[in-house]
Amino acid sequence: MEFRSIYGTGDILPEDSFKWQHIEEKVKKIMAFYNYKEIRTPIFESTQLFSRSIGEDTDIVRKEMYTFLDQGKRSLTLRPEATASVVRAYLEHNLGKVFPFVKLYYIGPMFRQERPQKGRLRQFHQFGAEAIGSLDPLVDAELIELSTRIHHDLGIEDYTLHLNSIGCKKCRSAHRDLFIKFIKDRFENFCSECQLRLNRNPLRIFDCKKEGCVKILAFAPKMIDFLCEECRTHFEKVKSYLKKLGIEYKEDPSLVRGLDYYTKTVYELKSSLLGAQDTLCGGGRYDLLIEELGGEQTPAMGFSAGMERILLVLELKKKKFGEDERLDFFICPLGQGAKEKALKLIKDIRKKNLRSDMDYLNRSLKSQMKEANRQKAKKVLIIGEEELKKGVIILKDMESGEQKDVGMNEFLNEISAYEE
RNA sequence: GUGGGUGUAGCUCAGUUGGUUAGAGCACCAGGUUGUGGCCCUGGUGGUCGCGGGUUCAAGUCCCGUCAUCCACCCCA
Numbered sequence: 225m226e227f228r229s230i231y232g233t234g235d236i237l238p239e240d241s242f243k244w245q246h247i248e249e250k251v252k253k254i255m256a257f258y259n260y261k262e263i264r265t266p267i268f269e270s271t272q273l274f275s276r277s278i279g280e281d282t283d284i285v286r287k288e289m290y291t292f293l294d295q296g297k298r299s300l301t302l303r304p305e306a307t308a309s310v311v312r313a314y315l316e317h318n319l320g321k322v323f324p325f326v327k328l329y330y331i332g333p334m335f336r337q338e339r340p341q342k343g344r345l346r347q348f349h350q351f352g353a354e355a356i357g358s359l360d361p362l363v364d365a366e367l368i369e370l371s372t373r374i375h376h377d378l379g380i381e382d383y384t385l386h387l388n389s390i391g392c393k394k395c396r397s398a399h400r401d402l403f404i405k406f407i408k409d410r411f412e413n414f415c416s417e418c419q420l421r422l423n424r425n426p427l428r429i430f431d432c433k434k435e436g437c438v439k440i441l442a443f444a445p446k447m448i449d450f451l452c453e454e455c456r457t458h459f460e461k462v463k464s465y466l467k468k469l470g471i472e473y474k475e476d477p478s479l480v481r482g483l484d485y486y487t488k489t490v491y492e493l494k495s496s497l498l499g500a501q502d503t504l505c506g507g508g509r510y511d512l513l514i515e516e517l518g519g520e521q522t523p524a525m526g527f528s529a530g531m532e533r534i535l536l537v538l539e540l541k542k543k544k545f546g547e548d549e550r551l552d553f554f555i556c557p558l559g560q561g562a563k564e565k566a567l568k569l570i571k572d573i574r575k576k577n578l579r580s581d582m583d584y585l586n587r588s589l590k591s592q593m594k595e596a597n598r599q600k601a602k603k604v605l606i607i608g609e610e611e612l613k614k615g616v617i618i619l620k621d622m623e624s625g626e627q628k629d630v631g632m633n634e635f636l637n638e639i640s641a642y643e644e
Numbered sequence: 645g646u647g648g649g650u651g652u653a654g655c656u657c658a659g660u661u662g663g664u665u666a667g668a669g670c671a672c673c674a675g676g677u678u679g680u681g682g683c684c685c686u687g688g689u690g691g692u693c694g695c696g697g698g699u700u701c702a703a704g705u706c707c708c709g710u711c712a713u714c715c716a717c718c719c720c721a
Contacts (some may be wrong), residue, residue: 231712283719287645305721334721339645341715350721417718428719482720492721503721530721558679589679597681608679622681 232338232346243538243545244349247378247531251331251351254374258366260329260353265309267333271299277308277513279484281425288336302335305483307510307526308517310354315519325357331531343501343533352507352528356514359523361458364489364509365465371505371527372471375493378534379543383493383504385472388479389459390427391451392487392511399450400426406444413440430478446477455488462489481506485513489525497540498533505529554596555582555605556589562607569605569617569632576639596622605635 229235236244255262275285290302303309310328313319319326331351338344353370355363368385375383390396407414407422407429414422414429418437421428430441451459466473473491481490490508498504507527514522538545553573557566566582573580581599583592589606596604606618606627617635620627630638 228712288719336720338719339717340713341717344720348721352721500716500718501720506721528721533721556680588674590677590681591673593681595681601681604681606680610679618680620680625681627680 230346232340234345234347243535244531246545247534248331248351250377251329251374254370254377255329255353258327258353258370260327260355260370263310263313263328263330264332265303265306265313265330267335268300268302269309269312271301273308273312273517274301274304277311277483277485277517278305282482282484284336284482288338290335290337304336305334306330306332306350306352306528307354307483307485307513310526311356311514311517311519311524314356315514315517320357320519320522323357325355327353327355329353341501342499343530343536345532349531350528351531352526354524354526356524357522359458359511361461361489362465363525364458364462365469365471367507367525367527368462368466368491369469369471371493371507371529374529375504375534378538379541380495380504380534380537382497382537382541383495384474386476386479386492386494387463387466387473388448388476388490389451389455389462389488390447390480390486390490390508391455395450395452395455396447399445399447402445402450403427410440427480430480441478447480448475448477458488481508485510485516487511491527493529495533495537497537501533503530504533504537549579551581551596551599551601552578553580553603553605554592554599554601555580555607556592556596557583558589558606558608559612561612562609565607565612566605569607572636573639578639 252262271289271291274289278285280286284304289304292300294300310330314326314328329352331349333347333349335347337346340346353367355367368387372385375381391399404422404426407418407426411419411422414437418429427447429437448459463473463475479490479492481492486508488509488511491506492503493505494502495504496502505527507525509523509525511521511523514520514524553570555566555570557563563586570580570582581601583595585591587595589608593604601622604620604622606620608618611617611629614629616629616631618627619630619635
């Protein structure tokens with residue numbers, strides 16, 4: 225085959241597209257309950273927007289972005305995530321000046337050039353929400369609750385909420401020095417990967433799953449013990465609010481997220497049903513990002529969820545997405561005259577907002593009936609030469625198999641009853 | 645970027661120690677009704693066995709290369 229979809233991308237075919245629509249509709253509905261408004265931003269932005277917000281030293285920026293020069297030699301990048309774009313739009317349109325607190329959600333494709341595997345594609349889809357303008361831990365709790373609500377309503381309950389606080393600038397530097405010293409003192413005992421990570425992104429060492437490293441890390445200074453007064457009370461508040469909301473969580477001091485802009489609260493929803501890529505949803509606070517991108521100091525919090533992963537879980541659970549709606553009528557014309565009659569008739573039926581289709585291949589009646597059956601038509605209309613002469617059509621009920629002749633006007637009056 | 649697995653019909657897969665026209669189920673088409681679907685029966689369409697090279701009298705099968713794809717590492721949604 226000469227052309228195929230690019231590695232790590234895929235087509236969503238009709239047999240699956242209704243599942244996507246189902247998820248999208250649920251997300252839109254629930255976001256509305258929480259008064260989040262949709263924002264749609266371009267799928268490409270200036271490269272710098274991402275490198276500055278996500279962080280020059282993150283894996284995403286260092287090796288995963290789809291970056292290209294346009295005809296004007298500007299460096300552009302396909303968005304690897306949406307928060308940077310949302311914040312850019314927030315600043316560009318001065319949304320903060322109009323509303324002191326802004327709640328936005330988005331839904332759409334993201335792009336990262338990683339090696340594809342289960343639950344990981346190069347073009348993938350996320351929905352997410354951003355709440356900009358409040359430092360109140362209430363916002364953290366509400367947003368976490370919102371993300372669990374959506375998963376819950378989609379039929380996903382087998383997940384664990386991992387919760388941590390990675391503090392602010394102040395507490396982080398205090399922890400960082402001691403943590404690096406701790407690792408250096410035991411440098412030889414760590415695996416080669418962790419040794420490399422020490423210089424690049426020391427906190428990532430917490431992600432290592434090798435037994436040796438994990439054992440040592442159990443005694444390493446944890447971020448959570450270095451939180452400043454403000455960050456600690458913030459975290460305590462978040463936890464108490466979650467308890468009030470009846471949301472179970474697992475404190476996970478090893479949870480560190482891959483984007484540099486996070487501060488204080490970070491969390492992930494992980495599903496044991498997935499493979500190595502088990503994070504359904506992740507998010508946190510980013511109180512410094514807006515300032516970093518040229519705005520005033522503005523606290524914010526957000527999350528994003530991976531739609532392919534949600535679909536994977538639902539498929540594993542054999543979740544039903546509701547039946548694809550059935551066809552109301554299938555029209556079987558026999559001969560040229562009948563075909564012309566059918567063309568006009570099907571327009572009138574559709575005008576009554578009923579789903580209908582007809583034969584386009586001049587097939588035999590038997591084949592047309594087969595097609596009607598395949599399309600799960602509730603009723604079939606047969607127009608042959610005899611009917612044409614008599615000025616009637618045959619109306620057949622596909623469930624009962626019963627059929628009768630009806631006059632054209634009589635039929636049109638009858639289907640009016642189906643409207644709405 | 646690294647490692648491992650897998651490439652045979654539209655889909656899911658058989659194919660013996662290398663052996664002659666490469667199979668099944670599903671799907672599709674036609675017939676079993678002259679103008680009537682589902683179930684059943686009969687028949688049919690459909691494959692350069694991923695691609696290239698090599699070994700051999702003989703390769704879907706063995707070897708090498710290459711491409712694609714999946715999983716894992718990494719990282720994340």
